[in-house]
Amino acid sequence: MQVWRVHSNGEPRDVMRLEEIPPPEPAEGQLLVRVRAANVNYPDALLCRGEYQVRPELPFTPGVELCGEIAGGARAGERVLAQPVLPAGGFAEYTVVDEATARPAPEGLDDAEAAALHIGYQTGWFGLHRRAGLREGETLLVHAAAGGVGSAAVQLGRAAGARVIGVVGGEHKARAARELGCDVVVDRRAEDVVAAVKEATGGRGADVIYDPVGGDAYKQSTKCVAFEGRIVVVGFASGAVPTPALNHALVKNYSILGLHWGLYAAKDPAAVDACHRELTRLADKGLVRPVVSERVGLDAAADAVQRVFDGVTTGRIVVLP
Structure with missing residues (x-):
């Protein structure tokens, strides 16, 4: 599969490399997910620069939230929102997520919009x-x-x-x-x-x-x-x-x-679940809808992360593998 990986810290445009590697193997309690859309977040740039509060072992793949399709098991084919388990991030064709955090994607949002609903909202x-x-x-x-x-x-x-x-x-x-x-x-x-x-x-x-x-x-x-x-x-x-x-x-x-x-995800996951249900309700009623200003291919992910960090974008940029 194609995947972006970071082997050393620095500016996203300089250190993100598009590579070909086998899909990751999910551990117990994890799911293999085919990435349908991965939202670009400011923390993705901080991860590349080594300045985020979490510092995954090198090499790692940025991309901290996504909309994807579960690739196997009892939930195969389900469209979900999830945060990938670093170092296997979302700027890839496949990644792994914790099963407990894979939540149903709102039906009223397309893949790019759904990918941008989770962390920011x-x-x-x-x-x-x-x-x-x-x-x-x-x-x-x-x-x-x-x-x-x-x-x-x-x-x-x-x-x-x-x-x-x-x-x-x-x-x-x-x-x-x-x-x-x-x-x-x-x-x-x-x-x-x-x-x-x-x-x-x-x-x-x-x-x-x-x-x-x-x-x-x-x-x-x-x-x-x-x-x-x-x-x-x-x-x-x-x-x-x-x-x-x-x-x-x-x-x-x-x-x-x-x-x-x-910290809510770590200390009060039930509150995160309740918030997801409320956000889904608001999205279904048309009261919230992520503003996706750009949809780019996987090959443009490094440039997208850099531009978000530089503060020259509006709304959200979403990567579509």
Whole structure:
């Protein structure tokens, strides 16, 4: 089978190699899956660079989520969403997944859309509902609103009845955020984010802020968060990890909430299953649908991972082996 493998750490475009190897052998409790679509995630680039919290043994295959078809056994032919078991990732024709984590793919989504439903939308749902307790009628601010993670949070916020402010970088991404349904779009390259958010909220600020960027975005968040607001720290796509001024959180009376979705998969898998059922319901009702901006062949996977890391894409890029 064809598969991308990483033999040394570095930039994805430099270290990912397309090779021919035998399909992996599933261990007990695992399933062999034919990959129908593999979504490109920011952590795929971090894995290539050796900067992710999980560091698989070299060589490994990136690709942390997929939609696939079970290749054998009692569940043969079933279309599922799953996270591959590293070092055998999803940028391949076949991979292996833990049977317990192979969940039915929503019928209302095609393979590429289904491949992009799992991690980003699970992260968004847990961040907005389990961590921040987003309520109908509240104002939600989403940084990087046109990206894969941000677009999921925008859709989930709208489904929850929130008013959504999307912060983006550039007119192209501003158009994408408007098409997503953001009530207010702020272009950080052309506008003062803090002033724009305060103007849009009558000076009150945002009740919930969803931040996968860090750096300057986090600093802006602390200046435009509402009384009893909640800042959800999702990641650091900017490359800069902020150091919170806890005295500021005390004086302004807001909460800083960390979100590591992978811990739910490890410590509360029943909650992940329940979230998948809710996301499937929302997808079937048309309230959420992953924004797939590009569908590329397996041979273009390395370039796709690099572009996602470079922050020049909107929505999701999905690899179709």
